[in-house]
Amino acid sequence: GAGVSQSPSNKVTEKGKDVELRCDPISGHTALYWYRQSLGQGLEFLIYFQGNSAPDKSGLPSDRFSAERTGGSVSTLTIQRTQQEDSAVYLCASSRSTGASYEQYFGPGTRLTVT
Amino acid sequence: EDQVTQSPEALRLQEGESSSLNCSYTVSGLRGLFWYRQDPGKGPEFLFTLYSAGEEKEKERLKATLTKKESFLHITAPKPEDSATYLCAVQAPGGYQKVTFGIGTKLQVIP
Numbered sequence: 001g002a003g004v005s006q007s008p009s010n011k012v013t014e015k016g017k018d019v020e021l022r023c024d025p026i027s028g029h030t031a032l033y034w035y036r037q038s039l040g041q042g043l044e045f046l047i048y049f050q051g052n053s054a055p056d057k058s059g060l061p062s063d064r065f066s067a068e069r070t071g072g073s074v075s076t077l078t079i080q081r082t083q084q085e086d087s088a089v090y091l092c093a094s095s096r097s098t099g100a101s102y103e104q105y106f107g108p109g110t111r112l113t114v115t
Numbered sequence: 116e117d118q119v120t121q122s123p124e125a126l127r128l129q130e131g132e133s134s135s136l137n138c139s140y141t142v143s144g145l146r147g148l149f150w151y152r153q154d155p156g157k158g159p160e161f162l163f164t165l166y167s168a169g170e171e172k173e174k175e176r177l178k179a180t181l182t183k184k185e186s187f188l189h190i191t192a193p194k195p196e197d198s199a200t201y202l203c204a205v206q207a208p209g210g211y212q213k214v215t216f217g218i219g220t221k222l223q224v225i226p
Contacts (some may be wrong), residue, residue, distance in 0.1 A: 043216040091158050100147025100206045106158030
């Protein structure tokens with residue numbers, strides 16, 4: 001079956017512009033996660049959704065970052081007024097539910113470059 | 116704060132040369148420890164979940180083990196296609212679903 005898809009695969013934007021990153025999870029997966037992977041650093045947890053609800057947003061790096069999920073499916077991560085330090089690969093994952101017993105399936109990521 | 120430290124950062128092996136990757140962790144309670152494989156330009160691919168000390172899991176040439184402080188990923192007689200970055204991650208108990216990842220070990224297996 002289809003895996004997790006993300007779009008765009010690559011995004012180059014100018015400093016100060018807003019960007020939207022999209023994640024399509026595996027059908028039927030109720031949990032959805034966003035991570036950021038910077039060069040030489042581990043995956044950084046940003047936010048998770050159970051259904052359309054994001055119980056904890058404290059992993060988001062700043063108030064320029066926001067995320068939403070609609071219909072229990074597609075999720076969008078928005079970065080406003082992008083900065084060069086936002087350059088990274090943004091990864092989305094989904095799982096059948098939350099909890100350690102449900103493995104996370106990752107998408108290929110969106111490589112964001114802020115110039 | 117949960118912490119995951121992986122060693123070595125990079126490992127180069129000859130095909131057939133067995134070795135182990137280490138993942139040391141600090142977490143207030145452990146809900147699960149995960150191993151993933153990541154190929155260049157791709158998202159991580161799930162390998163194993165371990166839940167308690169003494170647990171072991173195997174898949175082909177890979178075997179993961181867990182103690183109260185660390186986990187090992189043993190690679191037996193590796194092949195070039197095992198070349199990848201191997202990531203370790205932990206999840207603590209509680210309603211917050213945060214998963215903390217290590218930086219990974221980049222494995223290169225030379226024919």
